[in-house]
Amino acid sequence: MSAKAQSLLWIAQRASAALLALCVIVHLVTIIYAVQGGLSAAEIFGRTRGNVAWFVFYSIFVLGVAVHAPIGLRSVFIEWLGWRGKSRDGVLLVFSVTLLAMGMRAVLALFA
Amino acid sequence: MSTLAVEVWRGGAQGAFQSFEVPRHPSQTVLDVVTYIQRSLDATLAYRFACRVGMCGSCAMSVNGVPRWTCRTHVDKVARENKLVIAPLRNLPVIRDLVTDMRGFFDKWARAKGSFAGTKTRRDDFARVAPDSADRRKADAGIECIGCGVCYSACDVVAWNPEYLGPAALNRAWTLVKDERDAATIERLRAVAGDAGCHACHTHMSCTERCPMGLSPTAAISGLKRAVLGSVLKGEL
Numbered sequence: 001m002s003a004k005a006q007s008l009l010w011i012a013q014r015a016s017a018a019l020l021a022l023c024v025i026v027h028l029v030t031i032i033y034a035v036q037g038g039l040s041a042a043e044i045f046g047r048t049r050g051n052v053a054w055f056v057f058y059s060i061f062v063l064g065v066a067v068h069a070p071i072g073l074r075s076v077f078i079e080w081l082g083w084r085g086k087s088r089d090g091v092l093l094v095f096s097v098t099l100l101a102m103g104m105r106a107v108l109a110l111f112a
Numbered sequence: 113m114s115t116l117a118v119e120v121w122r123g124g125a126q127g128a129f130q131s132f133e134v135p136r137h138p139s140q141t142v143l144d145v146v147t148y149i150q151r152s153l154d155a156t157l158a159y160r161f162a163c164r165v166g167m168c169g170s171c172a173m174s175v176n177g178v179p180r181w182t183c184r185t186h187v188d189k190v191a192r193e194n195k196l197v198i199a200p201l202r203n204l205p206v207i208r209d210l211v212t213d214m215r216g217f218f219d220k221w222a223r224a225k226g227s228f229a230g231t232k233t234r235r236d237d238f239a240r241v242a243p244d245s246a247d248r249r250k251a252d253a254g255i256e257c258i259g260c261g262v263c264y265s266a267c268d269v270v271a272w273n274p275e276y277l278g279p280a281a282l283n284r285a286w287t288l289v290k291d292e293r294d295a296a297t298i299e300r301l302r303a304v305a306g307d308a309g310c311h312a313c314h315t316h317m318s319c320t321e322r323c324p325m326g327l328s329p330t331a332a333i334s335g336l337k338r339a340v341l342g343s344v345l346k347g348e349l
Contacts, residue, residue, distance in 0.1 A: 001307075001347060003305040003309075004302075004305070004344060006311060010337075010340075012310040078307060085238040
């Protein structure tokens, strides 16, 4: 992988980290707000079903996770396992797509 | 006379610690201890030193688990319960006893494009660099490195990722990136970007904590990350 591609991965990880920091804060504040006086599935659905703003927010959240986590694992694989090369990057791509698919499945279930 | 219990690494990659009793003296340095052992107790002990005054950097060793210049380390400061454990620097192959093979360390300086690439000849006039310019100040902050290997030995990322160029080579690259006379910035940034370069740093700051010159390779590495980011955004890398 070229120096430029590796640098782009680093930039993507830093940018997604900044995004996730905001997303996590909004997510936690929402949880604390939402559990006042008990929490039910119906209450959550009432807030998220058909709400485009929450759909966009959690889609961005999922995208951030799918970008951030595999790039971090890349370094973990280098440092803990000495695992480099295409096999590692292939596995991480599958991991990223899996995170994206599972995350978006949950987001869509809350929206639709 | 009180004595000091000293454990000294003997052998190469495989080896064991050997125990010595060394007389204590006021203002005794760790290098004094090693020299006493070699001159009075066991002449076969291999170790390196040259200047004895903190200028050459050749006497760096691990003292009670911490990389240090032994010539500038007083026993009083580091001995715990009158005991010292002296080993070769971590992250470098051991040649024998306290002597490490520094070739890999300096090869990484070359890989980080750590040599100056000027454009002028001896027939040109001197380059005039304003001493208080921002770039000059940043270069100044890292330029006093003497290549002792203490930071490299202190760095956990080097231990985990042997390809990693390490704090000293990256610090050198940064001083050249900030040298306005140098003409190889993009090649250098390409050489120091990525998994084996500045982006591998975890900002543990062990290098900065241990540097006997008081430099901050961590700051240099952060500077390289910013410089790489800038050159990627400009489409130069």
